Amino acid sequence: xxxxxxxxxxxxxxxxxxxxxxxxxxxxxxxxxxxxxxxxxxxxxxxxxxxxxxxxxxxxxxxxxxxxxxxxxxxxxxxxxxxxxxxxxxxxxxxxxxxxxxxxxxxxxxxxxxxxxxxxxxxxxxxxxxxxxxxxxxxxxxxxxxxxxxxxxxxxxxxxxxxxxxxxxxxxxxxxxxxxxxxxxxxxxxxxxxxxxxxxxxxxxxxxxxxxxxxxxxxxxxxxxxxxxxxxxxxxxxxxxxxxxxxxxxxxxxxxxxxxxxxxxxxxxxxxxxxxxxxxxxxxxxxxxxxxxxxxxxxxxxxxxxxxxxxxxxxxxxxxxxxxxxxxxxxxxxxxxxxxxxxxxxxxxxxxxxxxxxxxxxxxxxxxxxxxxxxxxxxxxxxxxxxx
Numbered sequence: 363x364x365x366x367x368x369x370x371x372x373x374x375x376x377x378x379x380x381x382x383x384x385x386x387x388x389x390x391x392x393x394x395x396x397x398x399x400x401x402x403x404x405x406x407x408x409x410x411x412x413x414x415x416x417x418x419x420x421x422x423x424x425x426x427x428x429x430x431x432x433x434x435x436x437x438x439x440x441x442x443x444x445x446x447x448x449x450x451x452x453x454x455x456x457x458x459x460x461x462x463x464x465x466x467x468x469x470x471x472x473x474x475x476x477x478x479x480x481x482x483x484x485x486x487x488x489x490x491x492x493x494x495x496x497x498x499x500x501x502x503x504x505x506x507x508x509x510x511x512x513x514x515x516x517x518x519x520x521x522x523x524x525x526x527x528x529x530x531x532x533x534x535x536x537x538x539x540x541x542x543x544x545x546x547x548x549x550x551x552x553x554x555x556x557x558x559x560x561x562x563x564x565x566x567x568x569x570x571x572x573x574x575x576x577x578x579x580x581x582x583x584x585x586x587x588x589x590x591x592x593x594x595x596x597x598x599x600x601x602x603x604x605x606x607x608x609x610x611x612x613x614x615x616x617x618x619x620x621x622x623x624x625x626x627x628x629x630x631x632x633x634x635x636x637x638x639x640x641x642x643x644x645x646x647x648x649x650x651x652x653x654x655x656x657x658x659x660x661x662x663x664x665x666x667x668x669x670x671x672x673x674x675x676x677x678x679x680x681x682x683x684x685x686x687x688x689x690x691x692x693x694x695x696x697x698x699x700x701x702x703x704x705x706x707x708x709x710x711x712x713x714x715x716x717x718x719x720x721x722x723x724x725x726x727x728x729x730x731x732x733x734x735x736x737x738x739x740x741x742x743x744x745x746x747x748x749x750x
Contacts, residue, residue, distance in 0.1 A: 364654060368401030380649075382661055385415070387424070388628055390635055390672040394418065395665045397658045412438070416445040426450050426612070428629040434609070436489045443491060443611065450626050453495070453607040459488055464605050467497045473619050478502065481619040486609060494615075496608045496622045507603035515553045515596060519589075522551050526587055533582035537561050540583040548589070553599070555592040561585055635668050638703075674737075675702040681736050689732060705733055712745075 365378040379400040386392050394414065415427055427433075427447055431454040442449055453460045463486055472480035479498050486495035525547055534540035540561050548556060565578035608626045610617070651657050679699050682688060688696035692704055713725045726734070726745065734741045 364399045365657065366400035368399075380657055380661070382665075384635065384665065385418070385427075386635055386672070389676045391676065392635065392665050392669050392672070395661065397661050412441050412445060412447065415447060426610070426625060428626060430629060439488070439491045439611070448610070448612045450608065450610045450612075450622065452626065453486075453488070453609045455602065455606065457488075459486075460607050461602065463495060463607055464497055464602055468601050468605060472497075472499055475620050475623055479623060481623065483617060483619055483622070485613075486607075488609075491611065492613055493609045493611055494613045494617055494622075496617070496619055497605055498608060498619075498623060499605050503606065504600070504604035507600045511553075511596060511600050511603060515591060518551050518553050519591070522547075522554055522589060526589070530585060530587070533564075533584060535580065535583070537563075537583050540585050544585050544587060553592055553596050554589045555595075556587065557590040558588045559585065560587075635672070638668055638671060671702055674705075678702070678705070678733070678736055681738075685736070687732075687736065689736070690729060708733075 365380050367375065367378060368381075369375075370377065370379060381398040381400060381402045383394075383396045383398055384392055385394040418424065425448060427442070427449040429449065429451045431452040433449065433451045434453050453463075455461060455464065463484070467482045467484060470482060472482045475481050475498070479500055481496050481498040483494065483496050486493045529544065529547060532543075534543065544559070548554075561583055563581040563583045566580045566582055567576060567578050608622055610622065649657055649660065651660060678689075682698040682700075688698055689700045689705075691697045691700055708727075708729055712730065734745050
């Protein structure tokens with residue numbers, strides 16, 4: 363592992379960075395981590411870990427490897443097929459085959475999955491690998507698409523207007539040359555089309571004084587061009603960006619759209635883990651270490667902290683459901699799925715009294731007492747809390 367400059371998602375390309383590959387179980391608890399060079403490509407970063415994934419599969423018998431679109435490359439897919447790894451991932455829309463798949467289902471009826479998503483299951487083949495695909499329409503993705511596509515359209519129009527202003531003052535020796543140069547400019551812009559195009563010509567005479575009846579030696583041709591938004595292309599782009607494709611190589615399973623979507627969304631637990639690690643409140647959004655081995659050690663401590671965090675959250679939620687109990691969340695609503703971040707924040711004011719022979723915690727609130735009771739006997743002993 364070597365700190366290096368690479369693509370910075372935090373918009374700090376001037377800083378050295380490191381990358382971390384991490385695998386968690388379905389509860390968000392880390393089961394594997396590997397520090398990587400700061401300029402590691404996500405798409406190739408999986409290659410070195412797939413052999414280990416095969417070992418993990420044999421050891422703990424997990425069913426699916428769930429990952430984001432970085433997993434979806436031809437070498438990765440073929441490697442996982444050889445190793446017998448079942449996976450669920452997203453196929454990136456930038457691929458021609460995926461765009462074709464999405465286009466083929468956009469105008470077809472999609473099954474309503476829930477209030478947020480609609481989808482359609484279909485067979486899909488990529489580079490000779492047979493897959494099952496779920497094309498999903500998301501209302502949130504549609505809102506993002508509206509915003510991002512409109513930004514691209516406005517940027518294109520502003521850039522094109524500058525080019526056309528300069529282009530309109532450029533003289534061409536013949537009309538075909540003028541039209542060819544104009545087409546070279548227009549074809550680079552996706553979301554606009556020609557509204558009106560006129561070619562005018564102005565006579566060119568020999569230098570010096572000329573007679574009133576002098577004939578021109580040629581003509582300069584100028585293009586007057588106006589453009590407009592290509593609403594059809596813009597609508598297609600918005601529709602395509604509002605749909606994403608989830609794929610799996612488990613083609614034998616009788617998949618339901620809701621089941622496949624739920625399995626894919628479980629990888630959000632990994633993203634939650636990274637948000638935990640990079641949160642400024644964790645005080646580890648920046649490293650002040652030089653030696654790679656010290657950075658690796660620090661990353662190990664951070665991932666261990668994430669394990670404790672995720673395990674505590676899992677235990678609390680599991681016991682709340684088993685015992686049919688609840689805890690209040692941030693808006694004082696009783697729930698069975700509180701976040702440990704919220705719970706930790708509520709334990710920052712616990713008082714501790716130390717005497718000659720013992721140490722006890724005092725002034726526990728009702729929330730703190732209920733939480734400790736949920737965590738079990740060891741926690742009760744530590745906080746010196748006893749059930750009435």
